Amino acid sequence: MNFLIACLTQQHDLRLVVVAACLALIGSAVGFRLLRLAALSHGARRMALSTGSALAIGVGAWTTHFVSMLAWLPGIPVQYQVTGVVVSLLVAVSGAGLATPLALSESVVSRVLAGLVMSSSLAAMHFIGMDGLLLPVAMTWSLPIAGLSIGWIMLFGVGAYVVYSRRASALQQVSALVALTVGIAGLHYGAMSAVQMDANFSAAALSESGRALAFAVGLAASMVVLTAGLLTGVEMWGRVGALRHLREAIDAMPDGLAFYDSDDRLRIWNSRYAELCPELAEQLRPGIPFTALIDDDLARGAVKDALGREAEWRAERLAERRRLSATMEQRLSDGRWLRVQDRRTADGGVVTVVNDITDLKRNAEILSSARDAAEAANRAKSEFLANMSHEIRTPLNGVIGVAQALAATDLSDRQTEMLELIRSSGATLQTLLSDLLDLARVESGRMTLREEPIDLARAVREAADLYEASAREKGLQFFVDIAPEAQIWVEADVVRLKQILTNLVSNAVKFTAKGFVSLRVTAAPLADGTSSLRFSVEDTGVGFDAAAKARLFARFEQADGTITRRFGGTGLGLAICRQLAEMMGGQLDCESEPGGGSAFFLTVPLKTAEAPAPVPAPKSMDAEAPAEQALRILLADDHPTNRKVVELILAPLGVELAIAENGEQAVDLYRDQAFDVVLMDMQMPVMDGLTATRRIRAFETEQRSNRTPVIMLTANALPEHVRAAHDAGADEHLAKPFSAPELIGLLAALTSDAAAESEAA
Structure with missing residues (x-):
């Protein structure tokens, strides 16, 4: 070196x-x-x-x-x-x-x-x-x-x-x-x-x-x-040109943009940034602190959300700005809305992007108002359906109940014929009412399936038995064929399954003048390896063409307009059945030709279940029961026709019936006397049935007395009404119009269970 x-x-x-x-x-x-x-x-x-x-x-x-x-x-x-x-x-x-x-x-x-x-x-x-x-x-x-x-x-x-x-x-x-x-x-x-x-x-x-x-x-x-x-x-020169182009691009941006250095002082901004903050435009200069800008906003009262809480708002704004990334919406006093986005750079600077979202907010408010109006309309529709259900079921219960009571008396042939017309008309009205309510529940998404173990063969036969007599009266052959592999217990909603099957069978009987109607059930594997149940209802009736099939499952449609006049009906049944089938995870389809009959096919997933343990049959109630075993029943109902119907049904049984016209009277009677069963209407003046039931349960707890069965006997038949009844303490819910066998069977079951619990105690 x-x-x-x-x-x-x-x-x-x-x-x-x-x-x-x-x-x-x-x-x-x-x-x-x-x-x-x-x-x-x-x-x-x-x-x-x-x-x-x-x-x-x-x-x-x-x-x-x-x-x-x-x-x-x-x-x-x-x-x-x-x-x-x-x-x-x-x-x-x-x-x-x-x-x-x-x-x-x-x-x-x-x-x-x-x-x-x-x-x-x-x-x-x-x-x-x-x-x-x-x-x-x-x-x-x-x-x-x-x-x-x-x-x-x-x-x-x-x-x-x-x-x-x-x-x-x-x-x-x-x-x-x-x-x-x-x-x-x-x-x-x-x-x-x-x-x-x-x-x-x-x-x-x-x-x-x-x-x-x-x-x-x-x-x-x-x-x-x-x-x-x-x-x-x-x-x-290239860098200067690039910077010039970059500056032009920033100025052309539709959003306001500003860059603040690591000391939070303004260095670069575009014209849109100044337009969105016109009051601050004169103050925008290189080196001005961000805090000076927001202090000026607060002093002028420009931010509506900060009025009356300026110091707190300022602290919140600066805390948000110190984050790596922050987005906030600011409502200005002039009615505008701004969305402010802060993004921190690697050297500690801040890029601020400002958007005017006034139109978005206005549209959101319009949509929110429209949504609220739609929800209000939906609630109004639901309330209307519930009220109509109640108002229609109440007189319908009187028609059907009185007709049933009248049928038990001595009548001439002419009177019997007229009574049958009353009974069939009442049944038609009841079916129509149920279809309308089912359609409303399906459309609103409030219908749910209640799956439980059922004996499939028994459920199918019960559905078919309802229309076998009608088929025989028309001279039709009526077949029910359940394959051995389908005679099992399955998980299903028995009510909805029967609803589909009875609709298909009733249509087959209604539209067939001669020949046969058959209901067959089989179980078969699907292509994906799972198993399914297949229900087929075939007839030799009028049939329909491909064009009619395309609209058959639409609401208020039938295969031919003349069929409506010849056979009656609303065209709601098949539309509801298809929607129910889809809720079950299956599908409903059909095949037909004019004059060659029809075949409807329901396919649903097979969910096997274990048969439940056998339950002892309840003791029956009949008119020959000894006088000393007469039931003491409390009936609470504000409608005189409904009270008369219950009296007519229970009269042959020799029961002791106490009547209350509202919930408050029912509670007073219950406190003064002992009853074996309470029949409680839900909608009554002075005190409704739900409140009265809760008062009765509270009184039993107070007195430490045995629980008395309560049957909610009401025209409020929607699922939410059933849940409300059980939540209030009712044991059962029986919707009007009801038949005499339904009420008598329910009384027999509840009183048998109550007697068994008393003996066990």
């Missing part, structure tokens, strides 16, 4: 040494920058940039070498051979040209080879240039020092090309430039310190050839510096 320092300080003009080092750095910087641009380009542009890179690095190294030679003060006259100078320049540029394609590769191996080629060419340039010197003395070399200088350029040259790539960071780029500059300087001055001469002479003036070399080197150095300045200027 001492020999290198001695060479620099004693044998060189240090001013020119500094110039040479600067030229090495400038040439390397220009060459590597052009090399990076070439890596990002294609075609002719890539070739031009690659050539420029090779020239910049080669000429830069060559000028560094010969400026250093001009700085050399050996103490003897020095002359230069033109051939050696020119050849050394060609070697430097050629080596850089060969290294450039290798340096453009992403492969580290290729870049290592580029560094070796470049370093070798620079070493060759140096020694060819030294060989072109014309000295009056013999010049020899210290081989160890010369070899060390060659190793030096190899090490730093390879390192520079490996570090510098198109993906290199700023630090890596600077490191590569420094490495190549140090390598070139170390090569020259290390090799010069290895020079040894035999004699000393006094210093001589620069020779003519030396002046020519100085001119050539100065010209080359000027070209390198000029190229560096031009490249720097072009890049700066």
